[in-house]
Amino acid sequence: MKYFISSIFLLFSSFYVSLTAQQIKEDNQSLFDNVGYRQGNVYRTASGKPGPEYWQNSADYNLEATLDDKTHTVSGKVSIHYTNNSPETLDFIWIYLEQNRFTENSRGTLTTPVQGNRYSGDVEGGFELTNVSAKTKTGTSSKYIITDTRMQLWLDKPLAAKGGEVDIHMNFKFKVPVEGMDRMGRLEVKGGTIYAIAQWYPRVAVFDDVVGWNTDPYLGAGEFYCEFGNYDVKITAPANHTVVCSGVLQNPNEVLTKQQQQRWAQAEKSDKTVYIIKPEEVGKPASHTKPNGTVTWHYKMENTRDVAWAASSAFIWDAAKMNLGEGKTGMAQSVYPIESDGQNAWSRSTEYTKASIEFYSKNYFTYPYHNAINVAASVGGMEYPGVSFCSYQSKSADLWGVTDHEFGHNWFPMIVGSNERRYPWMDEGFNMFINYQSTKAFNNGEYYVNEEAPRRLLPYLTFDQRQGINTYPDIAESRNLAYTAYYKPAAGLLLLREYILGAERFDNAFKSYIHTWAYKHPQPNDFFNHMENVAGEDLSWFWKGWFYGNGNIDLGISEVKAIQGDYLITVENNGQFPMPVQLQVTYVDNTTENISLPVEIWQRGDSWSHLLKTTKQVQRVVLDPNKMLPDVNVLNDTWNKL
Structure with a gap:
């Protein structure tokens, strides 16, 4: 009997398939399937959280540097205390030497288009290294190989897992480039040279549970991926220079005059900007603690992924108190030359810095550092923990925009430590999204322009040479990078918040992501998984279509038909990925009704009819x-009634 039933079933099935083969239509389920491999493990859970055995390594730095303003060189020494918290032993340590990008034969130079781009840079620089060593409990090694912007430093014996420690030492020297790929460099102004110093010391690469050692070369557009640690920094500069740096100044009595210390104390209590060095005092001997020679400025910063600094004899310096919440305060500061002075320009920089930091602290995650310093430089806009370099020529809305953007980076990727070199959308795009919110709030919308934000992308989305968000930054064409890394991912978060999830569900998930991955290294799947688990929504179709696809949205109304007093509204999806449908119906009496259709209507096909019951x-x-x-x-x- 069992055999008979099975045979009949197979016969009927074959007959049915033969009759209907020409009528079968594939559904759209493939659009809704998961993007990528998103299964959790002991290191990263399926709910988008660090797993029970999550680990990351750490690196603490002691840095001493001397600025020579005659030869435009920085020389110094670095000591790195590196801890291997991973579950495997390490035979060597990879170290980044990012100043080597500024050489004639660097990979970055050789992959820069002949016509140049934003990431063109000087080619007469690079590190000079001496006294390289790595010391563990078992011995010392000085064996290393330098390849472009990376050094492989071998150890005498493998570094133990789960807590092995090594102390790395070396001396370094480099010439500060004039053109530092719009990330650092030097600028000549009336009062002297402005030095914006970054990527300035040898630092360890990230070793993680995803790819092991992250050794992608520093080419230009791809930014950084760094371990967290504590920094102790001493910078020796000419006595007539003002030096600002990430972190907290440790020796104000040695580097600030009595009057400057008094003004500093005033600024710490003031919501209004207070001068530390006034415009008319720039270049005057009384503005410095010594008439000549050098002065050493000492800074410390904890639990940070990097430090940067600036020095000049041309700096006006002002500051104000930041109210960070949770009873915490900090100092917003600005340094800029006389060329940048003015109420339409950098005289408002500290106001902008203060407003930006305070907004993100209140709405996303409390700013963890004491100082936030905006530096007027030749750099168009570049971010480092606690320090931003912005164009000395910026004014008004442009200065607000670049200041707000660069300080927003303290949250992405300075706090939420994603890999910028591979996934710039996880810092640039997320940052652009929170910039949109802060600009709306700043000074009653002084610089806010809506212009239907996601729709502003339409010229790019219909550009036949566009590239997707998942394009690596060093591969993206220069004209596309602003969209793949910045605008399109930011617009995607706006769509999630304003159109798909709603503000409350999105905000809960997004804030939870920030707090969950603060001072850690999230990957794209961690973000996807966490947003879905907190919001309670399978968004695979959206990640796939918007973040990992290059198609477009094209929804439409194909028909509105009266049926026995009601209406059948038919919508169609002519695009490459689905979206929920929002409709507004206007009746002849000018009343309106809103209809929301879920994204699942497109799982079966590209057309859907909705019955509107109405009188x-x-x-x-x-x-x-x-x-x-x-x-x-x-x-x-x-659709309009004829």
């Missing part, structure tokens, strides 16, 4: 009435 006559139906979607064809978004 009124429909005059007009509009898809996406709030104009949030970057729909590439708006001509089919409205």
Whole structure:
């Protein structure tokens, strides 16, 4: 009997398939399947949290550097205390030598287009290294190999897992480039040279549970991926220079005059900007503690991934108190030359810095550092923990925008430590999103311009040479990078918040992501998993379509048909990925009704009919009435009764 039933079933199935083979239509389930490998493990859970055995290594730095303003060189020494918290032994340590990018034969130079781009740089620099050593409990090694912007430093014996420690030492020297790829460099102004110093010391590469050693070369567009640790920094500069650095100044009595110390104390209590060095005092001997020679400035910073600094004899210096919440305060500061002075320009820089830091502290995660210093330099805009370099020529809305953006980076990737070199959208795009919120709030919207933010992408989305968000930054064409790393991912978060999840669900998930991954190293899947688990929504279709696809949204209304007093509204998806549908129905009496259809309507196909039960006559139906979607064809978004 069992055999008979099985045979009949197979016969019927074959007969049915033969009759219907030409009528079978594939559904759209593939659009909704998971993107990537998102299964959890002991290191990273499926809920998007660090797992019970999550680990990351750490590196503490002692740095001493001397600035020679005659030869424009920085020389010094670094001591790195590196701890291997991983579950495996390490035979060697990879170290980044990012100043080697500024050489004629560096990979970055050789992969820069002949016509140049933002990341063109000087080619007469590079590190000079001496006295390289790595000391463990078992012995000392000085064996190393330098390849472009990386050094492989071998150990005398493998470094123990789960707590092995090594002390790395070396001396370094480099010439400060004029053109530092718009990330660092030097600028000549009336009062002297402004030195913006970054990527200035040998630092360890990240060893993680995803790829092991992260040794992607420093080419240009790809930024940084760093371990967290504590920094002790001493910078010796000419006595007539003001030196600002990431962290907290340890010896104000030695480097600030009595009057400057008094002004500093005043600024720590003032919500209004207070001068530390006034414009008319720049270049005057009375503005410095010594008439000549050198002065050493000592800074410390804890639990940070990097430090940067600036020095000049041309700096005006002002500051104000930051109210960080939780009873914490800090200091917003600005240093800038006389060329940048003015109420329409850098005289408002500290106001902007203060407002930016305070907004993100209140709404996302309390700013963990005491100081936030904005430096006017030749750099268009570049971020480091507690320090930003912004163009000395910026004014008004442009100065607010670049200041707010660079300090927003303290949250992405300075606190949430993602890999910028591979996934710039996880810092640039997320930062652009929070910039949108802060600009809306600043000074009653002084610089806020909505312009239907996601729809502003339409020229790019219809550009036939566009690239996707997942394009590596060093591969993305220069004209595309702003969209792949900045604008499109930011617009994606706006769509999630304003159109798909709603503000409350999105904000809960996004804030939870920040707090969960603060001072850790999230990967894209960690973000996807965490957002879904906190918001309670499978968003695979959105990650796949927006972040890992290059297709477009094209929803439309194909028909509105009266049926026995009700209406059948048919919508269609002519694009490459699905979206929920929002409709606004206007009746002949000018009343309106909103209809929301879930994204699952597109799982079965590209057309869906919704029955609108009503006793009124429909005059007009509009898809996406709030104009949030970057729909590439708006001509089919409205139906009007003839």
